Amino acid sequence: xxxxxxxxxxxxxxxxxxxxxxxxxxxxxxxxxxxxxxxxxxxxxxxxxxxxxxxxxxxxxxxxxxxxxxxxxxxxxxxxxxxxxxxxxxxxxxxxxxxxxxxxxxxxxxxxxxxxxxxxxxxxxxxxxxxxxxxxxxxxxxxxxxxxxxxxxxxxxxxxxxxxxxxxxxxxxxxxxxxxxxxxxxxxxxxxxxxxxxxx
Ligand code: IMP
Ligand code: MG
Numbered sequence: 001x002x003x004x005x006x007x008x009x010x011x012x013x014x015x016x017x018x019x020x021x022x023x024x025x026x027x028x029x030x031x032x033x034x035x036x037x038x039x040x041x042x043x044x045x046x047x048x049x050x051x052x053x054x055x056x057x058x059x060x061x062x063x064x065x066x067x068x069x070x071x072x073x074x075x076x077x078x079x080x081x082x083x084x085x086x087x088x089x090x091x092x093x094x095x096x097x098x099x100x101x102x103x104x105x106x107x108x109x110x111x112x113x114x115x116x117x118x119x120x121x122x123x124x125x126x127x128x129x130x131x132x133x134x135x136x137x138x139x140x141x142x143x144x145x146x147x148x149x150x151x152x153x154x155x156x157x158x159x160x161x162x163x164x165x166x167x168x169x170x171x172x173x174x175x176x177x178x179x180x181x182x183x184x185x186x187x188x189x190x191x192x193x194x195x196x197x198x199x200x
Contacts, residue, residue, distance in 0.1 A: 017177070017182065018182040019180075020161075020163060020181055023166075023178040026138070026166060030058075030065050034066045038066050046104045047098075047103045049075055049125070050072065050073070050075075050108045052077075054169065054175075055108050055138075057166050058138045058167055062136065073096050089120065090116075090120045099128070100125065100128050104132045105131075106134050106152075107122065108136050109137045109138075110139065111141060111168060112142075114145060118149045122149070137151045138156065156180075158180075164177065164180075165178070165179055168180070
């Protein structure tokens with residue numbers, strides 16, 4: 001019995017996913033962004049703030065492509081249903097552990113969609129007295145923008161499709177994919193976020 005190999009249903013080749021950006025393409029783009037950030041922030045000891053949960057893989061790869069001294073922190077914010085999102089109000093679930101007054105902040109986010117979450121967060125961080133606040137985002141779903149958010153370091157512009165993988169989830173699933181894929185055949189996916197999603 002022990003000799004018969006278990007059949008693994010690999011999530012990585014799930015037929016409900018259409019590959020959009022390969023893991024290799026992501027790594028190549030991150031190397032470019034890292035070099036750019038290393039140049040721009042030389043001598044400034046930037047503090048990278050990762051937005052949990054979605055940005056944790058991007059942050060971990062991006063920081064290893066930046067060769068100057070830096071610090072990292074995490075912040076967790078809630079994503080609500082359509083009503084709350086339209087108001088642009090966001091609840092902080094886990095705040096920073098340090099003061100950021102006088103620091104050069106680089107917010108690291110997985111995707112900018114409507115821009116509501118990020119415009120709130122960037123304003124919030126500026127109000128804490130940061131010396132500068134910039135944004136690195138892996139993905140830009142630009143067609144859905146409601147609030148203008150300047151993305152200083154962008155990985156890829158993508159079409160208006162619900163994507164998962166490389167940290168991005170649908171109802172907490174698919175974060176472990178090493179690539180970005182479009183989630184097909186999901187009614188919820190057409191509507192955007194799961195309404196009860198509690199961690200961006
Ligand atoms: P925004 O306030 O609409 O820009 O919301 C951005 C947040 O929504 C991101 O940080 C993600 O957590 C989530 N999100 C938006 N689009 C997608 C997607 O296609 N896949 C997974 N999460 C998404
Ligand atoms: Mg996010």
